[in-house]
Amino acid sequence: MSPAVVIISSIVYLGILFLIAFRAQKNPRKSTSIQSAWIYALSMGVYCTAWTYYGSVGKASRDGIDFLAVYIGPTLMAPVWWIVLRKIIRIAQVQRITTIADFISSRYGKNISLGSIVTVFCFIGIIPYIALQLKAISESFEIITSQSTAQTFSGSILKDTSFYVVIIMAIFTLLFGTRKIETTERHQGMMSAIAFESIVKLVAFLVIGFFLVYYAFDGFGDLFNQALANENTSKLLLMPEKSGYREWFWITILSALAFTLLPRQFQVNVVENTNENHIKTATWVFPTYLLLINLFVLPVAIGGIILSKGEAYNADYFLLHIPMMFDQNLLALFIFIGGISAATSMIVVETMALSTMFSNNLLIPFIVGNDRLKMKYGKHLSAITIWSRRLSIVFILLLAYWYYHRLDQYYSLVSIGLISFISVAQFAPALIGGIFWKKGTRKGAIAGILIGFAIWFYTLVIPSLLGNSAFGQDLLENGLFGWSALRPQALFGLEGFSPISHAMFWSMFWNIIAYITVSFNSTQNNVERNQSEVFVDIFKYSAIYENTIVLKGKASVPDVIKTLSQFFGEDRSAQVIRLFAKKYDIDISDPTNIADPRIIAYAERLLGGVIGSASARMMMSSAVVEDDVRIDEVVSIVRESQQLLIANRELTRKSVELKNALDELEVVNIKLQENDQIKDDFLSTVTHELRTPITSIRALNEILFDNPDLETEDRQHYLGIVIKETERLSRLISQVLDLERYESGRQKLTLNRCTAFELIHDSVEAVNQLIVEQKITLDIIDNTNDIELIADKDKMIQVFLNLLSNALKFVESGDGKITVRAEVVASFMMFEIIDNGKGIEEEFQKMIFEKFFQAKNQLMRKPKGTGLGLAICKKILDLHKGKIEVESQPGIGSTFRFYVPLYLDQKIKEDNNSIE
Amino acid sequence: MKERNSKQKLIAIAIGAAVLLNIPILETVNKKILVFGFPLLYFYVFLIWMVLIVLLYRLAHQKSK
Numbered sequence: 010m011s012p013a014v015v016i017i018s019s020i021v022y023l024g025i026l027f028l029i030a031f032r033a034q035k036n037p038r039k040s041t042s043i044q045s046a047w048i049y050a051l052s053m054g055v056y057c058t059a060w061t062y063y064g065s066v067g068k069a070s071r072d073g074i075d076f077l078a079v080y081i082g083p084t085l086m087a088p089v090w091w092i093v094l095r096k097i098i099r100i101a102q103v104q105r106i107t108t109i110a111d112f113i114s115s116r117y118g119k120n121i122s123l124g125s126i127v128t129v130f131c132f133i134g135i136i137p138y139i140a141l142q143l144k145a146i147s148e149s150f151e152i153i154t155s156q157s158t159a160q161t162f163s164g165s166i167l168k169d170t171s172f173y174v175v176i177i178m179a180i181f182t183l184l185f186g187t188r189k190i191e192t193t194e195r196h197q198g199m200m201s202a203i204a205f206e207s208i209v210k211l212v213a214f215l216v217i218g219f220f221l222v223y224y225a226f227d228g229f230g231d232l233f234n235q236a237l238a239n240e241n242t243s244k245l246l247l248m249p250e251k252s253g254y255r256e257w258f259w260i261t262i263l264s265a266l267a268f269t270l271l272p273r274q275f276q277v278n279v280v281e282n283t284n285e286n287h288i289k290t291a292t293w294v295f296p297t298y299l300l301l302i303n304l305f306v307l308p309v310a311i312g313g314i315i316l317s318k319g320e321a322y323n324a325d326y327f328l329l330h331i332p333m334m335f336d337q338n339l340l341a342l343f344i345f346i347g348g349i350s351a352a353t354s355m356i357v358v359e360t361m362a363l364s365t366m367f368s369n370n371l372l373i374p375f376i377v378g379n380d381r382l383k384m385k386y387g388k389h390l391s392a393i394t395i396w397s398r399r400l401s402i403v404f405i406l407l408l409a410y411w412y413y414h415r416l417d418q419y420y421s422l423v424s425i426g427l428i429s430f431i432s433v434a435q436f437a438p439a440l441i442g443g444i445f446w447k448k449g450t451r452k453g454a455i456a457g458i459l460i461g462f463a464i465w466f467y468t469l470v471i472p473s474l475l476g477n478s479a480f481g482q483d484l485l486e487n488g489l490f491g492w493s494a495l496r497p498q499a500l501f502g503l504e505g506f507s508p509i510s511h512a513m514f515w516s517m518f519w520n521i522i523a524y525i526t527v528s529f530n531s532t533q534n535n536v537e538r539n540q541s542e543v544f545v546d547i548f549k550y551s552a553i554y555e556n557t558i559v560l561k562g563k564a565s566v567p568d569v570i571k572t573l574s575q576f577f578g579e580d581r582s583a584q585v586i587r588l589f590a591k592k593y594d595i596d597i598s599d600p601t602n603i604a605d606p607r608i609i610a611y612a613e614r615l616l617g618g619v620i621g622s623a624s625a626r627m628m629m630s631s632a633v634v635e636d637d638v639r640i641d642e643v644v645s646i647v648r649e650s651q652q653l654l655i656a657n658r659e660l661t662r663k664s665v666e667l668k669n670a671l672d673e674l675e676v677v678n679i680k681l682q683e684n685d686q687i688k689d690d691f692l693s694t695v696t697h698e699l700r701t702p703i704t705s706i707r708a709l710n711e712i713l714f715d716n717p718d719l720e721t722e723d724r725q726h727y728l729g730i731v732i733k734e735t736e737r738l739s740r741l742i743s744q745v746l747d748l749e750r751y752e753s754g755r756q757k758l759t760l761n762r763c764t765a766f767e768l769i770h771d772s773v774e775a776v777n778q779l780i781v782e783q784k785i786t787l788d789i790i791d792n793t794n795d796i797e798l799i800a801d802k803d804k805m806i807q808v809f810l811n812l813l814s815n816a817l818k819f820v821e822s823g824d825g826k827i828t829v830r831a832e833v834v835a836s837f838m839m840f841e842i843i844d845n846g847k848g849i850e851e852e853f854q855k856m857i858f859e860k861f862f863q864a865k866n867q868l869m870r871k872p873k874g875t876g877l878g879l880a881i882c883k884k885i886l887d888l889h890k891g892k893i894e895v896e897s898q899p900g901i902g903s904t905f906r907f908y909v910p911l912y913l914d915q916k917i918k919e920d921n922n923s924i925e
Numbered sequence: 926m927k928e929r930n931s932k933q934k935l936i937a938i939a940i941g942a943a944v945l946l947n948i949p950i951l952e953t954v955n956k957k958i959l960v961f962g963f964p965l966l967y968f969y970v971f972l973i974w975m976v977l978i979v980l981l982y983r984l985a986h987q988k989s990k
Contacts, residue, residue: 084974087981088977089935092935228962229961229962230962233963248966258947292985296978307964
């Protein structure tokens with residue numbers, strides 16, 4: 010196929026990518042939640058690079074099923090994403106972390122040296138991997154245009170395909186990766202393009218798979234039966250004999266770790282995640298994606314071997330060779346585009362992530378940490394950040410380009426990928442330990458990473474670099490200094506492992522041991538302890554994080570704004586701080602005041618999104634006079650502020666309740682005191698009332714005792730008085746008991762039907778003797794027409810008797826007149842007892858129904874009785890749900906009027922209902 | 926409670942799949958036999974893979990309810 014067609018098609022494809030990215034970037038809100046979940050899941054497909062696309066087939070054609078281990082690893086991780094990945098995402102969002110280097114350095118006290126180490130190691134580990142992609146593009150270009158595949162780098166650089174690839178990639182990454190300074194702002198445009206690329210490479214692979222199986226062969230059965238018959242291919246259907254399962258096991262673990270730790274995966278999985286719930290979709294979509302893209306790898310490998318019939322095709326490019334064997338040029342072109350999509354997506358995301366690491370973890374900390382440089386460039390930090398990022402993208406790609414030409418002869422396609430994997434796997438103990446284990450220290454993390462990396466370098470890189478030299482041969486066979494325990498590929502005598510499993514095992518072994526033992530034997534500083542607390546318990550803290558204090562120190566608000574303005578501009582910085590202050594109700598009106606710690610913490614996190622947490626910390630601490638923060642202080646502040654809001658609300662509610670309760674209590678207390686007083690009064694009155702008759706009884710008895718020969722007449726007289734007083738005494742006692750029964754509510758009514766006539770008649774009968782004796786006129790007026798009422802007859806008679814005897818007491822004998830009247834008023838029966846006695850002063854009228862009223866008012870001359878009669882009447886009528894009142898004019902007479910309901914039983918029932 | 930429950934299920938699925946896709950179980954299917962036209966080893970690995978996906982799909986959709 011002519012190179013022009015291929016080049017034009019490639020440029021058109023990249024143009025489409027630009028368009029997709031541009032449109033998504035312009036309308037970021039257009040995509041629905043389901044769409045963005047799928048974009049998220051598909052963009053994870055950046056995991057499948059050109060190495061997957063072309064290299065898996067090559068690997069499968071040599072070792073059979075081994076190639077699958079690299080995809081089984083992430084698949085086995087998928088179920089626990091909801092636990093592990095979600096935690097990493099939450100931490101990264103809360104702390105505005107944008108790269109794996111930033112993540113690890115943040116966890117271990119925002120440490121700059123740790124961030125730099127991770128960054129440098131990422132560069133060393135990843136650049137060959139990027140070179141691999143360049144190699145895949147230029148080699149596939151040479152195959153499809155049927156040029157020589159020889160790796161000679163001669164003549165002008167301008168004739169070299171991969172150089173143009175580098176330029177185009179650089180432009181693409183620059184356009185979409187570094188448009189904005191804040192790396193926490195997601196690159197929706199780029200992610201849409203990446204997701205699209207994932208679809209393209211998958212479809213391309215599926216198309217060639219179907220073509221091979223159903224066009225070149227007669228279905229899977231035919232293909233595999235032919236494979237079984239062929240000695241070269243039948244072994245591919247089994248686990249490779251030599252170290253097969255061991256390799257499988259270690260690569261599964263390795264790829265599971267790499268899937269989380271590769272800078273591009275961290276970018277896509279963590280930084281570009283817009284919603285934690287998208288993980289749920291990715292959990293099943295991504296394993297499905299991996300399954301589909303691997304479905305035809307073995308058939309293509311086997312088919313390629315069978316179809317090539319002994320001709321020496323490069324198995325890494327069977328994917329392209331097969332359609333070309335059948336002269337399917339268009340299909341070949343599509344496959345080529347698929348390969349471009351696999352390579353470009355990886356290159357773009359990976360260089361972008363690396364460039365952010367470069368600026369945030371190497372360059373800016375270096376400038377900020379150096380006083381002279383800071384003086385000189387401090388004002389231009391914002392420009393430096395973005396330009397260093399852009400330049401580093403170009404630099405990384407050029408480095409990869411150089412590497413591709415200089416060093417790629419040492420590696421096959423596949424081994425470069427795995428070597429990269431092992432280099433980033435060295436971050437696993439520090440990262441996994443960092444989010445689940447609070448005790449992991451910075452020193453432990455540095456020790457683990459350094460030792461792991463050293464072993465990686467010694468066991469994998471050295472043999473590849475020096476393998477062909479005499480020194481290298483000697484080293485491999487006899488070990489360093491002739492110590493066989495130090496043979497790079499059989500370290501400490503571990504033989505029979507493949508170089509990859511061998512390096513993986515030893516590097517992880519010493520890495521983990523160093524991380525744990527050094528962590529146990531070193532202490533964390535304050536920031537570190539604070540960060541470990543926040544990282545491990547992120548779900549507890551994230552909701553209240555903006556209120557927590559990370560940096561405790563003194564700085565004025567203008568100072569903080571000034572620091573921010575180096576990156577965000579004066580106006581925007583001031584506005585951001587104002588909004589934050591408003592949100593949390595912080596007063597920033599006085600510029601000389603010390604800024605609230607929350608503002609400082611917020612500013613630090615804002616900066617962290619731009620230049621990484623370690624640099625941000627340095628920036629802020631130069632603006633802030635830092636106090637030493639004790640961890641328990643920080644933890645308690647965090648916990649307090651979490652509980653403070655709740656507690657505050659609770660407190661307000663409680664205090665209102667308390668106040669109400671207090672008011673009630675006061676009322677009750679007053680009542681209690683009154684009751685107490687009444688009780689005292691009552692007791693003293695009762696005793697007084699009891700003493701009077703007892704005194705007279707005793708006096709009379711003494712007379713009788715001292716004078717045995719008293720006149721019979723006198724004796725009779727005295728004894729009569731004694732009997733009377735005794736009666737009065739017993740009446741008093743029974744009335745006190747009565748009253749007590751009423752007041753305690755133990756008195757029950759015995760209801761019967763009766764008429765007014767019966768009540769009046771029975772009562773009058775009882776006092777008739779007195780009326781006759783005192784010559785008093787008694788009138789009875791009954792207007793009730795014998796209407797019956799329901800009442801306790803005995804109690805009602807008691808009321809009548811009390812009132813009648815009162816009336817009798819107050820009228821003058823002779824011209825005294827008492828009228829008893831009964832009448833029905835509404836649903837009540839009204840009774841009146843009217844006398845023409847001396848009447849009651851108006852001021853006393855309300856009080857006469859209180860017990861012992863007479864006793865308390867010694868001014869009133871006390872005639873007879875106990876002083877409890879009217880009180881008892883009132884109680885009885887209360888029980889009957891009636892009422893009693895008095896009308897009186899002194900000197901003319903009194904009218905006692907009381908009402909009794911006609912249907913007491915119904916009234917009681919109604920009252921009960923209304924209570925329910 | 927439900928969240929906790931599904932977390933435990935997820936971990937159980939991961940462990941189960943890891944065991945099923947490793948030695949010694951893989952050894953038992955490492956035979957030169959074709960099943961429905963597919964090599965037994967591949968057939969087994971992809972089958973487990975698909976079952977895993979179905980389980981994850983069901984769990985994800987059950988959770989979203």
